[in-house]
Amino acid sequence: xxxxxxxxxxxxxxxxxxxxxxxxxxxxxxxxxxxxxxxxxxxxxxxxxxxxxxxxxxxxxxxxxxxxxxxxxxxxxxxxxxxxxxxxxxxxxxxxxxxxxxxxxx
Amino acid sequence: xxxxxxxxxxxxxxxxxxxxxxxxxxxxxxxxxxxxxxxxxxxxxxxxxxxxxxxxxxxxxxxxxxxxxxxxxxxxxxxxxxxxxxxxxxxxxxxxxxxxxxxxxx
Numbered sequence: 443x444x445x446x447x448x449x450x451x452x453x454x455x456x457x458x459x460x461x462x463x464x465x466x467x468x469x470x471x472x473x474x475x476x477x478x479x480x481x482x483x484x485x486x487x488x489x490x491x492x493x494x495x496x497x498x499x500x501x502x503x504x505x506x507x508x509x510x511x512x513x514x515x516x517x518x519x520x521x522x523x524x525x526x527x528x529x530x531x532x533x534x535x536x537x538x539x540x541x542x543x544x545x546x547x548x
Numbered sequence: 549x550x551x552x553x554x555x556x557x558x559x560x561x562x563x564x565x566x567x568x569x570x571x572x573x574x575x576x577x578x579x580x581x582x583x584x585x586x587x588x589x590x591x592x593x594x595x596x597x598x599x600x601x602x603x604x605x606x607x608x609x610x611x612x613x614x615x616x617x618x619x620x621x622x623x624x625x626x627x628x629x630x631x632x633x634x635x636x637x638x639x640x641x642x643x644x645x646x647x648x649x650x651x652x653x654x
Contacts, residue, residue, distance in 0.1 A: 490650025499648045544596025
C-alpha cells in the first residue's frame with residue numbers, strides 16, 4: 443500500500459504539575475509509548491522531551507507526536523479503552539495538556 | 549547517506565492576534581513555507597492548521613514542524629537572516645508563539 447500524500451498529525455504536549463517525580467513521569471512516558479502496540483489505528487508514533495533553546499516552550503516539557511491515516515482512525519483512537527486508561531493514569535499529574543492536529547502539507 | 553536514527557524535531561505553534569486577516573495569515577504561511585528553500589540546514593519541513601476535535605489547542609491555530617539533523621544545523625537556522633526576516637514579518641500579527649524541540653524516539 444502506498445503512503446497517503448497527507449497524514450493527520452496529532453501533536454500532544456504535556457506540562458506536569460509541580461512535584462511530579464521523575465519516576466512518576468517515567469511511568470507516564472512508558473504508558474504512552476505502550477499505546478501504539480495496543481491501538482492499531484495509530485499509524486506512527488514518536489516522542490521526546492524539550493531541548494529547545496529559545497525559552498518559549500510555555501512550560502510544556504513533553505511532546506508526543508502521533509500520526510493517523512484518517513479522521514476515522516483518530517475517531518478509533520480517542521475513545522479507545524487503552525487511551526482512556528492512559529488518561530486516568532496521567533490525570534493526577536497533569537497540569538496542562540495541549541493538543542493540536544493538522545493535515546501535513548509542505 | 550543513511551538517515552540518522554534520531555532527528556531533532558522543532559515544533560512551532562502560532563496564535564495570531566485578533567483581527568489578523570486571512571490574507572495576512574496566508575502571507576505568513578507562504579513566507580514560512582519559503583524558508584526550507586532558503587536555509588539548507590532545514591532537513592525537512594511540513595505544516596498545517598488545527599483540525600483537532602478535543603478543544604485544547606489553547607488558541608494555537610498553526611503548527612510548523614521542522615526537522616534538523618543536528619544541534620549544529622539548528623544553530624544555523626535560528627539566527628539565519630531568512631529566519632530573522634520571517635520573524636520581522638510575523639511580529640505585528642503574533643499573539644503567542646510556542647516552540648518545543650525534541651530528539652525523536654519511539
